[in-house]
Amino acid sequence: MTDLAWIDAALASARPRAVAALLRYFRDMDLAEEAYQEACLRALARWPEQGAPRDPAAWLILVGRNSGIDAVRKAARTEALPPEDQLSDLDDAEAGLADRLDEGQYRDDILRLLFVCCHPDLPATGAIALALRIVSGLTVPQIARAFLVGEKAMEQRITRAKARIADGGVPFETPGPIERAERLGAVAAMVYLIFNEGYSASGAEAGAREPLCREAIRLGRLLLRLFPSEPEIQALTALMLLQHARSAARLDGEGQVVLLEDQDRSRWDGAMIAEGLALLDKAMRHRRPGPYQVQAAIAALHARAKTAADTDWAGIERLYATLERMQPSPVVTLNRAVALGRLSGPEAALDLIAPLGERLDGYFYYHGARGAFLDQLGRAEEARAAFGRAIGLAGSAAEAAYIRQQLDRLSQPK
Amino acid sequence: MLYAILCYDSEEVVGAWSAETETAVMARLGAVQDRLRAEGRLGPVARLMPTTAATTVRKGAEPLVLDGPFAETKEQLLGFYVVDCDSLDAAIEVAAELGRASGSAGAHEVRPLMVYRPGQVEPS
Numbered sequence: 001m002t003d004l005a006w007i008d009a010a011l012a013s014a015r016p017r018a019v020a021a022l023l024r025y026f027r028d029m030d031l032a033e034e035a036y037q038e039a040c041l042r043a044l045a046r047w048p049e050q051g052a053p054r055d056p057a058a059w060l061i062l063v064g065r066n067s068g069i070d071a072v073r074k075a076a077r078t079e080a081l082p083p084e085d086q087l088s089d090l091d092d093a094e095a096g097l098a099d100r101l102d103e104g105q106y107r108d109d110i111l112r113l114l115f116v117c118c119h120p121d122l123p124a125t126g127a128i129a130l131a132l133r134i135v136s137g138l139t140v141p142q143i144a145r146a147f148l149v150g151e152k153a154m155e156q157r158i159t160r161a162k163a164r165i166a167d168g169g170v171p172f173e174t175p176g177p178i179e180r181a182e183r184l185g186a187v188a189a190m191v192y193l194i195f196n197e198g199y200s201a202s203g204a205e206a207g208a209r210e211p212l213c214r215e216a217i218r219l220g221r222l223l224l225r226l227f228p229s230e231p232e233i234q235a236l237t238a239l240m241l242l243q244h245a246r247s248a249a250r251l252d253g254e255g256q257v258v259l260l261e262d263q264d265r266s267r268w269d270g271a272m273i274a275e276g277l278a279l280l281d282k283a284m285r286h287r288r289p290g291p292y293q294v295q296a297a298i299a300a301l302h303a304r305a306k307t308a309a310d311t312d313w314a315g316i317e318r319l320y321a322t323l324e325r326m327q328p329s330p331v332v333t334l335n336r337a338v339a340l341g342r343l344s345g346p347e348a349a350l351d352l353i354a355p356l357g358e359r360l361d362g363y364f365y366y367h368g369a370r371g372a373f374l375d376q377l378g379r380a381e382e383a384r385a386a387f388g389r390a391i392g393l394a395g396s397a398a399e400a401a402y403i404r405q406q407l408d409r410l411s412q413p414k
Numbered sequence: 415m416l417y418a419i420l421c422y423d424s425e426e427v428v429g430a431w432s433a434e435t436e437t438a439v440m441a442r443l444g445a446v447q448d449r450l451r452a453e454g455r456l457g458p459v460a461r462l463m464p465t466t467a468a469t470t471v472r473k474g475a476e477p478l479v480l481d482g483p484f485a486e487t488k489e490q491l492l493g494f495y496v497v498d499c500d501s502l503d504a505a506i507e508v509a510a511e512l513g514r515a516s517g518s519a520g521a522h523e524v525r526p527l528m529v530y531r532p533g534q535v536e537p538s
Contacts, residue, residue: 006427009427009430009431010424010427012430013424013426013427013430218429218430221426221429221464221466224466225465225466225482228466228480228481228482229480229481229482234481237466271528271529274463274526274528275463275464275467275526275528278463278467278502278526279466279467281501281502281503282467282469282481282502285469285479285502285503
């Protein structure tokens with residue numbers, strides 16, 4: 001790697017910590033971002049010559065605070081800091097600063113920064129875009145590409161989100177244990193949303209959106225380092241790794257979705273699966289079950305099956321039943337029905353989803369799954385009707401193409 | 415004399431490598447390993463999973479199991495084992511047993527391996 005590439009990577013990994021600490025200091029997202037940018041410019045000027053500091057994040061925080069200090073001198077509450085010329089790898093000032101910004105403070109800083117992005121007033125798309133911009137440091141064009149909108153529209157979306165947050169007031173006090181747990185739950189949900197934005201993509205969009213998956217996993221690992229003993233964070237990261245491990249096999253040459261049972265399992269990423277399983281192992285030891293652990297356990301059963309036929313459907317059905325109790329939702333019941341269909345046949349699956357029709361009437365997968373069960377029972381006419389409903393609800397060209405395939409097959413004389 | 419060579423780097427930076435960078439780095443390292451192997455000088459090679467996958471077992475009659483890597487600076491790395499276990503619980507049990515047998519203070523960090531090549535070498 002060249003020097004500059006190394007510095008880029010170091011800046012990217014220091015970013016969440018640095019921006020989060022600057023936000024605490026300036027209490028203003030724009031100022032924090034500007035101060036961070038300024039610090040990065042100075043890093044690019046200085047690090048190639050002097051070498052990178054021992055703790056890049058601490059260096060960036062200190063320099064960012066100094067550079068932004070004039071703008072906020074009135075609001076500043078802290079003593080003057082040494083100029084960055086005096087900071088180098090050999091200087092003790094940096095070690096002192098790193099001590100003052102101990103792990104606990106970093107932890108609450110980053111959690112606050114992520115939590116601010118999950119502000120309940122923000123629509124999910126706004127929250128995700130803001131987190132990717134502020135926490136991950138993706139550029140507006142990168143985020144716009146991932147969301148398939150124009151740069152200008154994305155810029156506006158982020159500006160609006162920031163304005164909402166500024167109006168809403170950012171919680172700067174150190175959170176208590178209950179509040180911290182709540183924040184962590186909201187942040188975990190957002191990280192999984194980011195992952196799903198990338199994971200649900202298919203066709204031409206898939207390539208552009210794939211970085212969202214990687215970013216979500218990176219955020220999951222960041223949370224894991226800050227909260228090493230939270231089984232749900234361990235399980236969330238495991239879940240994302242286990243799902244992302246299939247990405248090379250999930251889409252065919254044309255970008256069409258390949259169903260799990262038809263995927264070439266030799267193309268699954270073995271290292272990612274192994275890491276996901278290791279994290280799930282850690283989570284389960286806590287004996288504090290939660291929804292991410294159950295979902296990761298389901299993904300693990302798929303990952304462990306050498307072939308589709310080896311899948312432990314009984315285990316998967318039991319896990320979906322557990323998830324149903326934790327988070328009752330018709331979508332979870334639908335998933336359990338798919339497992340039950342494999343285990344006890346399509347009749348049992350149809351019985352299970354019969355009461356869901358009203359709530360899931362506008363849901364693509366409901367009609368798709370129902371069509372498949374009816375088809376397996378040889379009730380072709382009803383299957384055709386169900387697939388007909390599904391195709392009208394398809395959210396992507398790939399989904400529509402898959403259903404059209406089923407319809408074509410049904411209309412062929414046997 | 416046999417030497418263990420331990421690799422240190424920022425896992426955040428290494429974890430953010432693109433697939434191309436990863437492949438290129440591994441190819442360059444592989445070339446060095448191939449040469450050493452051909453000369454009969456290479457023992458086991460392992461790449462560890464990230465520290466987020468680590469569990470630490472403090473030695474003692476009732477060992478304390480903690481999530482995360484070994485983080486103390488008062489103790490130094492003195493040795494390591496590679497053990498085949500069916501589960502994390504089994505690996506923690508081995509670490510606890512070794513801890514009881516050693517009878518001293520300190521800890522064992524249990525870290526799953528990402529890559530393992532057994533290698534073969536006799537001390538010269």
